[in-house]
Every structure is written in C-alpha cells, then in structure tokens.
Amino acid sequence: MAVRAWLRSSGVLIAMMLAIGTAMANDGYQKAGGLAVYLGIVPAPVVRGHPSGHPESTMHGGPGTAPHQQHLVVAVFDDQTGARVQNASVSATISGLGHVGQQTIQLEPMKIENTITYGGFVTLSGNDRYAIAVEITVPGRSRPISVTFSSDHVQ
Template structure:
C-alpha cells in the first residue's frame, strides 16, 4: 500500500517536471530524426524532500548538497507511433552563455509508474541562459540524435 502511494507520488513528480519544463526550458519539446523529446527541469530540492528510504532520494547517486542543483528529466518517444523509447543511452551537455566550459551528465533511466524517463543532476551556478544539448543513442540507429534546449536560470 505504501509502495503504491510512493510510486504514484513519483509519477506525479515526473509529470510536474515535464509540466514545469516548458516554463523553464523554452517550450520543453523538440522533434528530430523521428523522435519526440521532452525536457523538464526541477530544483533538486524536490528530491531532497524524500525520506532516505525512498528510491528517489538515492537516484543518480543522490542529489548532493551543492547550491543551484537541478534535476533534468528527459522523456523520449517515437514521433510516428507515440511509443516511449526505453532502451536509449541519454546524456546532456550544459553550457551557460556567461560561463566558461561545459558540464556533461549521463541521464540514467528511471522507471516510475511503469514508464521509463531519463534523468540526472546538474548545477546551474548562476543567473544565465543555458544551452542544454541532449544526445540520444538508440540501439540499431546508425548515429545518435541531438536536440538543443535553452533554459533561463535565475537564482
């Protein structure tokens, strides 16, 4: 019973992440090479609110304690059929216009409410417009698909 409630809560968090994504990351949707890609960004503090026994409190190695941490969530679908892509290797490269360098993060598969999304923690250290390049490698495809989102981060 408790596990079912937590699974529903986790599903709600993913829904919120995908719903908030458009407010933070331009429109939160890209279509490229036959894939429909959705990006959501939520403060890592949302994950900090889970009890330590909850699966989300330790996902991706835990949220850590650095300031300005965000949780990136990506959902990938076949654009034609609408089928969710659950066997991809997904990563993100994040660079700010006013910051030197780029950070990369592997986005781990997350099974929540019997669906797979991909997620990971990143630090957006200051007020800036960040470009987020999501790279998606799918078995059987000759090359990865890359899509770019922009996100304004205001402290």
C-alpha cells in the same frame, strides 16, 4: 490623471515583458530524427524532499547539497507511434552563455510508475541562459539524435 496614464503605460510594459519572456522561453519539447523529446528541470531540493525509502531519494547517487543543483529529466518517444523509447543512451551537455566551459553528464534510466525516463543532477551556478544539448543513441539506429533546449536560471 497622471497616475492613470502611468498605470496604463506600466500595464503595457508588463504585458510586453511577459510576451517577450514567453517568446524567448523554450517549451521543453523538440522533435528530431523521428523522436519526440521532452525536457524537465526540477530543483534538487524537491527530490531531497522525498522520504529516505522513496526510490527517487537515492537515484543518481542522491541529490547533493550544492546550491543551485537541478535534476534534469528527459522523456523520449517515437514520434510516429507515440511509444516510449526505453532502451536509449542519453547524455546532456550544459553550457551557460555567459560562462566559460561546459559540463556533460550521462542521464541514467529511471523507472517510475513502470515508465522509463532519463535523468541526472547538474549545478547551474549563476544567473544565465543555459543551452542544454541532449544526445540520444537508440540501438538499431545508425546515428545519435541531438536536440538543444535553453533554460534561464535565476538565483
């Protein structure tokens, strides 16, 4: 009887943890200033796994070997038309909530399958919740658009 009660309460606790984790997780999509912005984070070893002749193996100078290196990928669309924005200047400022300091990187345009996304490598050095502020400057617009994502990084 006690085992059954323990299993039932453990199941409820696990369900609550999953619900809280899902609610706290950022979904990688934001809208601002007429743009729809998507953020993806891919571990650098995935990129390092491409064959040497593959274009992704050398983008942004190639993935380094630092531990906990990630590849940030940002796709930008016009929110009204759905057209991909392919002529923007995109940067990301990454700061950990538990770490002092921040790093800003310019995300380079990447042409893959005839579409443009923006990307770059960054090291998330510790277990932390990181804020990733993406700034997008589109020619012809009077000011940059900023969106902020969050990501938990666990080593």
